[in-house]
Amino acid sequence: MEYFLILSAIMMFAGIFGFLTRRSTLAILLSIELMLNATDINFAVFNRFMWNASGAHEGYFFSLFSIAISAAESAIAIAIMINIYRHLKDISIDKLQKMKW
């Protein structure tokens, strides 16, 4: 089980690294997907190894809903990106300062 968790931790920190360094907002969204996925794995793993015997399935359903919500989130985010791209012709994060002040 530790190895599952270590794997998800690797995924999580790869996502964090990407989030911090990428310039394209789409790449940042990809990194966010990585992080979300890592948490999904953790939910499933904890449920599978620690609570399966007692018949609880919260982690399982959490994973399911989390997948659904991340789908919704990325759909909205991509819609925003496309809209921004249409206006500014650039989606680099350090260029997106128009809305700031």
Place this chain on the structure above:
Amino acid sequence: MQSNFITMDFQYTLLILLLPFLSFLVLGICGKWLSHKVAGLIGTFTLGAVAVMSYYTAFVYFTADRLADGTFATFVPYNFEWLPFYIGNLHFDMGIMLDPITVMMLIVISTVSLMVHIYSFGYMHGERGFQRYYAFLSLFTMSMLGLVVATNIFQMYMFWELVGVCSYLLIGFYYTTAPAVSASKKAFIVTRFADLGFLVGILVFGYYTGSFSFDFTESATYAVGALHGVAPDCAKAVAAGGFILPTALFLMFLGGAGKSAMFPLHIWLPDAMEGPTPVSALIHAATMVVAGVFQVARMFPLWIQYAPETLHYVAWIGAFTAFYAAAVACAQSDIKRVLAFSTISQIAFMMVALGVCIPGHEATIDNHGSLGYMASMYHLFTHAMFKATLFLCAGCIIHAVHSNEMSAMGGMRKYMPVTNWTFLIATLAISGIPPFSGFFSKDEILAASFNYSPIMGWIMTGIAAMTAFYMFRVYFGIFWGTENKEYHEELRHHGHFGEAPLVMTAPLVFLTLFTVFMGWTLPGGFGAYVSATGTEYTIHLDPQIAITSVVIALVSIGLATYIYKGSSQPVAERMKATFPNLHQWAYHRFYIDEVYQFVTHRIIFAYISRPIAWFDRHIVDGTLNGLADGAHYIGEKIRPLQSGRVQQYAYVFFLGIVILFFILLI
């Protein structure tokens, strides 16, 4: 039984508070749909009713029988518990309390306010926000009346703040102009700052004495149904520590110093002149600024009994302020500013008068030692009347010439005879020339000062002389002096030049009547009504002091006449010389001006006024500016943190998580 009957009689005093408030609501809410005239009439008639009731109250109150010990009874027609405090027996009450100084303040406020309401018809004619203006005036009147009838310190504090808000709103009435906005903010912030002291003082006082009530001796007559106030248990506070009561009272005085523009906290008042002139007359000359004096007078029995040493600080702060403001007033060219500094100086006079009171035998009040109390209240009364007159006159002139600068005036006596005469009488009154009211009240203050110490007496006499000097400088600058012919011609061309309409001059005349007659026609003299113990006190004019002060005042008036009237005495010659020797005469006038400028600017201003002004600008303002700059600097330093760069935020966020885990790990 008798007094109870009268208490019942005073039930209508609630209306004195309610009417202006209703007027405020009506004008504030429906003002948009009312025409200017209707709005003004609503405000004015309400005030008229209030004034009538105030006069009736005063009449009934002062003609009623005195109590056995010779004082007027204190009536509390209303008092109810508003908010319990749940600490000891403390609660915030709301009520109405009538005693001699309250009744006197009722007359002052309602008279000046009514006059200002009438006057504003002419002055604010056609202004945008006319209804708003009257709404604020009503609200102000209500709060000020609420302040003076308060039964306890907390009620006073509430109305105190309301008054401050009204002042803020009215200074910033022309909110589209930058100076008005900054002046209103300055006034609000400075007084707020001082009010902090007041609040802390109230809380300290309330905590140690267990009561906020003004009924210090529990001798007031309460109406049926009114909650009885509990006298502050001062003995308990003294037992808890001798410094507590003086500290609390001094903190309260700080609040009063802010409102009454005492020295370090005076900086807002000259700027407050950005508001409409009638507002300056009402709030910044006659009523609100004396709230500080009123507050000290209200707490006076405690001051004199428990903190006579602290009272000396009040006296010296007042004396310094009076001197400082008088010196600055000599250097100003904006007439409203001269009047503002003169107001500061005169209020400081009242503070001095309160401060120089010394306790009688065994730390109790006696009328002789506390002559200053009576003098202060007397001066408050007369000053309100003549200073309001001065400000309203200034309003008339500004209305005519559309400028505050004396350079735009000069020779106005020909065009505005009524204004000229009323201004002259008020100026004589403020200079302390008999038989005008200012003479009597100022003389009492001087007598009280001499009673305290000869040094203080001579200082105050000197300041009184300065007062006479700068007031006559203004007077001659406006009504005599060099006439700004071209400008006046141009104004005449546009019409509107000349004497103000009747609606503006009538209040002047009315207030001037007070000034002329108040000094010597009041039956029994002012001391019969208001005095430190409440018993009748006959004013003795000390001939030595009176003559000295009058002579000195006359000398300084003469000096002012010599300088400021003389400089443009050759008006006739100038007319003659207009054609042949215009340049030469212009040069010559310039030369005379130079001489006077040397005398006044180089000597008086350069060595006295300018250092003081410098001190004001750099040290006093500088300290406050330094605070502001510091805040700005820190803000600039913090700003880069809010970069708006998501990745930077995220970095810090994750860094925080990692650190948190690290800590948990250990």
Place this chain on the structure above:
Amino acid sequence: MDSFNIMFIVLAVIIASCSVLTVVSRSIMRSATYLFFTLLGTAGLYFLMGYTFLGAVQVMVYAGGIIVLYVFAILLTRGTQDKLSENTKNKIVMSALLSLVGLGIFVYIILKQNFMELLSQPGNLALTAPDESVMTMSQIGQNMLSSAEGGYILPFEAVSVLLLACIVGSLLIARKR
């Protein structure tokens, strides 16, 4: 070394390498592709654990839906040439440092917890072949739509409303004006 461990090692290698590659590859298109493999590997993990339905959802929604969406978005915005930020070596080094340190701490914490003891308790099944015994489809369906204890009707409905709102919202945001 049974077949599950071998399978896990294979998946782990795929996931770990692909997720790192996702964030360091220069082309955003490649990033998306590596992410696709990462997600597939995750689905594999679910299958390994016996959560077949979850694995299927993962493949359908993530791999099939979201990644396709991303690829479309990438193509639409022409952002194929995304480079790691220039002139911010400092930023990259700091981020890498933060990530590695964080990872180290997490791994240390995980290893310290001694989960093996939990696993040895009866009832907590070891990995089994992908079958329905761990979580049957009918059980999922009943749980999903029941309002009794262990039922998820409320979040289920909430998510459906959320998805609807999201459809409307994304249409609204991205529509041509």
